[in-house]
Amino acid sequence: MKKIFLLALFLVGLSWALFNFKGLANQGTFDAIVLDFREDLAAGQVERQLxxxxxxxxxxxxxxxEFSREDNFYIVEGDRQLLKTLKKSELSKYTEYIEPDYQYKAxxxxxxxxYGQQWNFRSINLEKAWENTKGNxxxxxxIDTGVSKVPDLKDTQFVKGYDFVNDRELADDDNGHGTHVAGTIAQTTNNNYGVAGIAYEAKIMxxxxxxxxxxxNIGDIAEAxxxxxxxxxxxxxxxxxxxxxxxxMKEAIAYAHEKGVVVVAAAGNENRNSASYPARYTHVIGVAAIDSTGQKAPYSNFGAGVDISAPGGDTSKGESGGILQNTIAIDPDTRRPTSVFKAFQGTSMAAPHVAGVAALVKASGVENPDEVAEILKQSARVIKDDPLNHFGAGQLDAANAVQLAMHGKIDFRDFFRWLRDNGYLNPGFWIDGGVYTLVPKLLMMVGSYLLAWLLKTYFPFGWTWSMASGLIFGSSGLFVLRGFYIFDLPQWPMRVMGSSLxxxxxxxxxxxxxxxxxxxxxxxxxxxxLLLGHPQWKNFAIGTTLGVASCLAISAVLVPGPMLLWxxxxxxxxAFLLVNAFLCFGLARLALKGEEKFA
Known part of the structure; x- marks a missing residue:
């Protein structure tokens, strides 16, 4: 009994601490307060309160x-002091909740x-990755047909390169392919012009x-x-x-790998059951192409040599299915290059997606090229049914890759965001208004034990696992599970396991x-x-009844505006909850009294 009493004191203390914990989310800014009046109030009552x-x-x-009148949803200008005052005022009795009107941003x-036409960037979950790094x-x-500084590469940083075809330092593009590829990697972004790039703070060589x-030829490529x-x-x-x-080329790639360089190559466009070289070499990340629906692009090579897949596009049904970037086109009359926004398709377009995300991963602090490759593969969205290796480790996911790269370097400020983004925890359940849910839950559980302790004084019984599990099932359930979720899986099993009776x-x-x-x-x-005559399950039934009594009593007294169907x-x-709480307590008392007489 002493242990139970100490446990009760601990839980009460924890409840007080959590209730007074303001929460990370409450660090948000606001200059207005939300007042959601109860929907069962008459219009006159709402007006009097206003x-x-x-x-x-x-x-x-x-x-x-204009849509808020039916829900009695009002906004009032105010700060934290007014919010605190209103929550403690008579007004709280007439509202479902009073909370900050937090300012969110995109x-x-x-x-x-x-940018809206770049479905490929949304496909790789790029926007969340940008919250942490842009490749600086x-x-x-x-290594391509060269790169020309088209208008949407104007503010992209360049370092000295080389033209191995013409043996000169200036490596301009005379085809359009290389400029398009460079745009996917690091197109100038947030310049109110054209399109965006993946690692837009990175430099292009x-x-x-x-x-x-x-x-x-191989000689030029190896030298490059x-x-x-x-x-x-x-x-x-x-x-x-x-x-x-x-x-x-194999020696050149090994040399670059020893220098810490991540090497990425396209798998090829022959729809063949093996990647082309250099994608098939050791220390090269071979990239297959997917279309806008996430399916294998019809032209993409697959099988041996494919390590990962990324958007390569499919323009067979229109340019909107391709990869859009700013590049050059050669005017057939003047033979001069002109700037165009053009959608291309191919594993050539898929590879720079992986190279761009590799730059983001490196910018997050991962130096070793093998570690970068492993992060890209581990963070990819796995395609389970892939017997012919169309997708390699899976489909590229920039946000997952950056988060995995930063794993172990997350400070306390980012901890809950990391859990949320990786699909393990919904911190809002605990930190915002969830605290007001958590405290009653703890009190329900503590209350069930206190009721059992009170009855044990008059009707001695043994503390068993069946009694304890009944107390928890009836009062609070495994409520901690309600804050957990896994992406793409239904949440209702967690809600059921985290619910009381x-x-x-x-x-x-x-x-x-x-x-x-x-x-x-x-x-x-x-x-x-049903269970009173059973030697073990009777304690579960009695514990459940006491737990329900505690749950209903706390809900009636402490939970703001408890809602009952009908x-x-x-x-x-x-009143309904309180009456049934007393009935449950009385029922448990009668059950224990009957057991005592029987004994």
Missing amino acids: DQLGDRYGVKARLNS LTIPNDPL GITVAA PLKVLSAGGGG IKFAANNGADVINMSLGGAGESQA PELGTAIQGSSALNPIFASVLIPGILIV LGSGLGAR
């Missing part, structure tokens, strides 16, 4: 919008006018190894790889490929209202009748 609000506090409430969404300090080498016709490694590149993208294994009637629907059939003496009475949330609902 008048008194003005008379007492000198503020005037207004409907939030996630990091670029202002580039054509990382250099990505684009233009290395031309392919001619205007798109062809090139070594040039990139020797001149500070962190990531290499090669949206190129062909048949035939090369010792020279009175809450089970509406747990699947996720409603906060109680079903009077479950929130009454009826089901505990049935359990007593009965509303007024005094009638409170």
